[in-house]
Amino acid sequence: MGKKTQANVNKNKEKRNARKQEQRRIADGMSSVNSANKLKDLATLCKELLVYRNNELEVEMYIQRVTELDKNVLQWAIDLTERNMKHLYETCAWGWNRDRKVEEMTDEGAWYLVAREKKGTLLAFSHFRFDMDFGDPVLYCYEVQVEAEGRRRGLGQRVLSVLEKLADATRMRCVRLTALTHNPSASAFFRACGYSLDETSPGKDEAAHYEILSKLTENQQGGDATQETCPLSDGMKAVQVGNPQ
Numbered sequence: 047m048g049k050k051t052q053a054n055v056n057k058n059k060e061k062r063n064a065r066k067q068e069q070r071r072i073a074d075g076m077s078s079v080n081s082a083n084k085l086k087d088l089a090t091l092c093k094e095l096l097v098y099r100n101n102e103l104e105v106e107m108y109i110q111r112v113t114e115l116d117k118n119v120l121q122w123a124i125d126l127t128e129r130n131m132k133h134l135y136e137t138c139a140w141g142w143n144r145d146r147k148v149e150e151m152t153d154e155g156a157w158y159l160v161a162r163e164k165k166g167t168l169l170a171f172s173h174f175r176f177d178m179d180f181g182d183p184v185l186y187c188y189e190v191q192v193e194a195e196g197r198r199r200g201l202g203q204r205v206l207s208v209l210e211k212l213a214d215a216t217r218m219r220c221v222r223l224t225a226l227t228h229n230p231s232a233s234a235f236f237r238a239c240g241y242s243l244d245e246t247s248p249g250k251d252e253a254a255h256y257e258i259l260s261k262l263t264e265n266q267q268g269g270d271a272t273q274e275t276c277p278l279s280d281g282m283k284a285v286q287v288g289n290p291q
């Protein structure tokens with residue numbers, strides 16, 4: 047039995063404080079995730095980004111929970127994912143399993159951002175969720191898929207901008223996603239949009255066929271910005287329901 051020195055007492059106190067701080071950080075994160083998932087209308091948080099025009103395109107976007115999504119739109123999203131991704135899944139350890147993909151895409155926590163041309167043609171979508179991931183509150187982008195004829199017109203980038211705005215307004219730490227390392231166009235796209243290797247990504251020595259990328263929300267990019275010092279955006283205040291805080 048060692049003697050209880052002042053240095054030991056201080057060290058234990060520091061450890062206890064650090065543990066308490068971490069518990070509070072996780073509880074705050076869970077509270078933000080729960081609040082985000084209870085929101086009725088995410089569009090009010092990002093409405094200035096939901097119309098996208100350039101020389102060739104006039105696109106409108108809307109956001110719905112999977113449970114509200116039109117069945118034909120959901121079917122189109124599943125088919126587009128299969129057309130875009132099947133061959134990439136088949137050439138890695140994941141393999142392609144349509145039923146498993148459908149199960150993931152219809153999880154009750156799934157939100158959808160859908161982009162369609164003014165005349166009605168569906169062009170792009172993202173499946174995303176507000177969730178805790180490795181102790182962080184994140185907007186996890188499960189899917190961003192653009193029809194071949196809609197690519198290289200800035201639409202994918204706009205879809206990510208909407209997700210980033212939503213993540214910021216709902217006090218998430220970042221937008222996080224999983225990308226296949228043998229999908230070079232996606233890798234170039236995400237990097238061009240400011241995404242970089244996340245701390246939770248497998249190390250190079252693990253030889254994984256995927257990597258985790260992320261981009262911090264604006265409220266986190268300030269450096270020390272913590273959830274306590276980062277107030278809710280006005281938009282979120284306006285539509286928030288039942289914030290347990």
Ligand SMILES: CC(C)(COP(=O)(O)OP(=O)(O)OC[C@H]1O[C@@H](n2cnc3c(N)ncnc32)[C@H](O)[C@@H]1OP(=O)(O)O)[C@@H](O)C(=O)NCCC(=O)NCCS
Nearest residue numbers: 130190191192197198199200201202203231232234235238
């Ligand atoms: C990857 C994808 C989402 C990009 O969408 P997009 O609408 O074509 O992308 P954007 O037009 O917004 O591109 C923004 C920037 O990203 C980069 N980029 C996009 N596609 C690229 C490609 N194929 N090769 C290299 N860079 C690319 C460019 O810098 C581009 O800017 P620029 O066109 O001015 O040079 C789209 O190609 C796609 O749906 N691919 C198939 C599915 C997929 O791989 N999804 C991602 C994994 S879940």
